[in-house]
Amino acid sequence: MILNEHAIVESTEEIAFNTFQTFLKSPKISTSMKPGQFINILPTKNWGEMMRRPMSVASQKDGIISIIYKVVGQGTQLMKDWAVGDTVDLIGPLGNYWDGYTDKFPILIGGGVGIAPILNLYNHLNHLDEDNVLIMGARNSSEHFINHNPENGNYMTTDDGSLGIHGNVLEPLKLALENLNFENTKIFACGPPAMMEAVRQFSISKGIECDLALETLMACGFGICQGCTVEFEKKQVTTEHSYRNRFGLICMDGPIFESKEIKSCHL
Amino acid sequence: MSSVKFGNINFSSPILVASGTYGYGHETASMVDVNGIGGIVTKSVTRHPREGNPPPRIAETTSGMLNSIGLANVGVNEYCKSKLPYLNKLNTKIIINIAGTAVEDYVETLQILETAGGNHVGYEINISCPNVKEGGMSFGVSAKMTESLTAELRKYTSKLLIMKLSPNVTSIEEIALGAENGGADAVSAINTLVGMGIDIKTRKMKINTTFGGLSGPAIKPVALANIYKVFKAVRIPIIGLGGISCVEDVIEFILAGADLVQIGTLNYKEPGIAIRLGHELDNYCKNNNLSSIHDLKGLAEPH
Numbered sequence: 001m002i003l004n005e006h007a008i009v010e011s012t013e014e015i016a017f018n019t020f021q022t023f024l025k026s027p028k029i030s031t032s033m034k035p036g037q038f039i040n041i042l043p044t045k046n047w048g049e050m051m052r053r054p055m056s057v058a059s060q061k062d063g064i065i066s067i068i069y070k071v072v073g074q075g076t077q078l079m080k081d082w083a084v085g086d087t088v089d090l091i092g093p094l095g096n097y098w099d100g101y102t103d104k105f106p107i108l109i110g111g112g113v114g115i116a117p118i119l120n121l122y123n124h125l126n127h128l129d130e131d132n133v134l135i136m137g138a139r140n141s142s143e144h145f146i147n148h149n150p151e152n153g154n155y156m157t158t159d160d161g162s163l164g165i166h167g168n169v170l171e172p173l174k175l176a177l178e179n180l181n182f183e184n185t186k187i188f189a190c191g192p193p194a195m196m197e198a199v200r201q202f203s204i205s206k207g208i209e210c211d212l213a214l215e216t217l218m219a220c221g222f223g224i225c226q227g228c229t230v231e232f233e234k235k236q237v238t239t240e241h242s243y244r245n246r247f248g249l250i251c252m253d254g255p256i257f258e259s260k261e262i263k264s265c266h267l
Numbered sequence: 268m269s270s271v272k273f274g275n276i277n278f279s280s281p282i283l284v285a286s287g288t289y290g291y292g293h294e295t296a297s298m299v300d301v302n303g304i305g306g307i308v309t310k311s312v313t314r315h316p317r318e319g320n321p322p323p324r325i326a327e328t329t330s331g332m333l334n335s336i337g338l339a340n341v342g343v344n345e346y347c348k349s350k351l352p353y354l355n356k357l358n359t360k361i362i363i364n365i366a367g368t369a370v371e372d373y374v375e376t377l378q379i380l381e382t383a384g385g386n387h388v389g390y391e392i393n394i395s396c397p398n399v400k401e402g403g404m405s406f407g408v409s410a411k412m413t414e415s416l417t418a419e420l421r422k423y424t425s426k427l428l429i430m431k432l433s434p435n436v437t438s439i440e441e442i443a444l445g446a447e448n449g450g451a452d453a454v455s456a457i458n459t460l461v462g463m464g465i466d467i468k469t470r471k472m473k474i475n476t477t478f479g480g481l482s483g484p485a486i487k488p489v490a491l492a493n494i495y496k497v498f499k500a501v502r503i504p505i506i507g508l509g510g511i512s513c514v515e516d517v518i519e520f521i522l523a524g525a526d527l528v529q530i531g532t533l534n535y536k537e538p539g540i541a542i543r544l545g546h547e548l549d550n551y552c553k554n555n556n557l558s559s560i561h562d563l564k565g566l567a568e569p570h
Binding site: 001002003004042047048049050051052091216217219220222223224225226227228229230231242243244245246247267 | 287288289290294295297298299310316317318319321322323324325326327328330331332334336339340341483532533534535536537538539
């Protein structure tokens with residue numbers, strides 16, 4: 001059920017360069033959401049822009065959720081400046097959620113702050129004591145906030161080689177797959193469009209099941225504006241949310257789609 | 268209080284939600300008691316289903332947004348089957364927005380709806396969608412065609428018949444007169460303004476169809492000017508819309524000549540805004556000893 005809840009800011013910390021994690025007390029949303037879902041945030045009561053800011057949830061525990069974001073515009077600047085105890089208007093939980101992560105061996109891939117919904121799944125898998133591989137890609141070491149620890153299945157990559165593996169997320173993905181049966185493996189990914197499209201095409205070429213969480217501009221987040229579409233590869237069964245079968249709504253049919261289901265991650 | 272009689276219909280609040288900004292009324296049900304809204308104008312329905320336009324369909328602009336959804340909808344047959352039963356259960360007034368390409372499209376769609384057993388109180392006719400070639404815009408820019416389409420539809424319904432006017436015309440007064448002469452019960456004004464945006468990094472248009480419809484507070488002064496012009500030109504009631512975001516805006520629209528108003532773009536940010544503004548309007552009436560907000564219709568004075 002979609003809720004409109006006023007959350008309370010618990011804390012904000014800078015976890016990497018210009019990258020922040022904010023914890024919000026939201027008893028209702030935090031206890032009713034599943035990893036992969038997102039919330040739509042009103043950055044401030046007098047928000048003059050027309051759209052809320054959709055954000056994936058990076059953790060949910062004890063009535064508290066967290067979001068991870070880079071300060072890039074007015075909305076994220078306001079979020080960074082939230083004071084402890086501030087009230088924040090949230091709509092959520094929104095969208096579908098990760099599934100099939102206990103049926104197959106999960107490889108989790110996140111790119112930059114796009115790793116948020118992947119981290120929520122990572123925490124959940126560790127809570128369930130399910131073995132997994134976590135890969136995070138970034139441009140350089142300043143954007144990373146997880147230790148590069150291949151022995152524990154945590155691989156960090158950088159475009160400039162300043163931390164972990166020099167290259168993109170496909171390098172550790174290929175490494176991790178060396179000892180795995182493709183049929184019994186499933187990839188879960190979220191990050192910038194170029195990274196996701198590379199992972200999408202790789203997964204299709206290898207015949208590995210792969211779910212991708214897409215990100216795009218949204219006006220509402222709950223299906224009334226019809227603004228956040230992705231084109232399906234083949235015409236699906238008519239989706240109730242987009243009214244038809246050529247496009248899916250990222251907010252309601254997604255944000256998570258199977259790699260084979262969509263035409264491209266470039267929206 | 269702020270209830271308003273419109274035609275022979277009593278609206279519990281003069282604040283409705285605009286077509287295309289509130290789906291089919293069920294989407295917000297877990298957050299908002301939609302029965303507290305004066306009325307819901309449902310998303311444009313066409314004779315046959317429409318996929319809508321490819322992405323990107325929306326862009327944020329200063330105090331507004333561009334959209335080019337392309338009239339994505341289930342088509343009138345499916346609308347009757349899957350949307351009307353839910354709408355029939357609501358205690359708010361339902362107005363069905365109809366879009367079309369040719370006179371026959373509008374007529375057939377309306378005829379199907381007339382026999383579908385809906386509790387809706389009327390139809391809003393979209394002759395002003397700027398985002399699809401066949402969005403009825405050819406009607407909306409011609410007073411003659413507006414009049415003949417209105418007259419044709421008038422033959423088939425005794426429910427409220429409201430023509431939705433475009434601001435993308437030389438003289439909105441002439442189009443409004445065409446609607447009035449054709450037998451419309453009311454006009455609603457305004458639909459979105461044609462706009463465009465460019466991403467300077469990619470040098471691509473922000474909207475897939477190049478042009479989109481601009482809405483939000485950015486267009487409020489344009490809406491007010493058009494409503495005032497229409498108010499001066501016709502005797503039939505007016506539903507005002509275009510960037511309303513607060514109770515002061517509602518009052519301004521009524522002073523300019525509107526009988527009812529619709530909230531559009533702001534629903535996305537605050538799905539319960541129509542109800543909140545309804546309460547604020549009640550308070551305004553109380554504090555100003557108004558028996559009805561309608562008493563303020565068209566009272567704006569020129570200098």
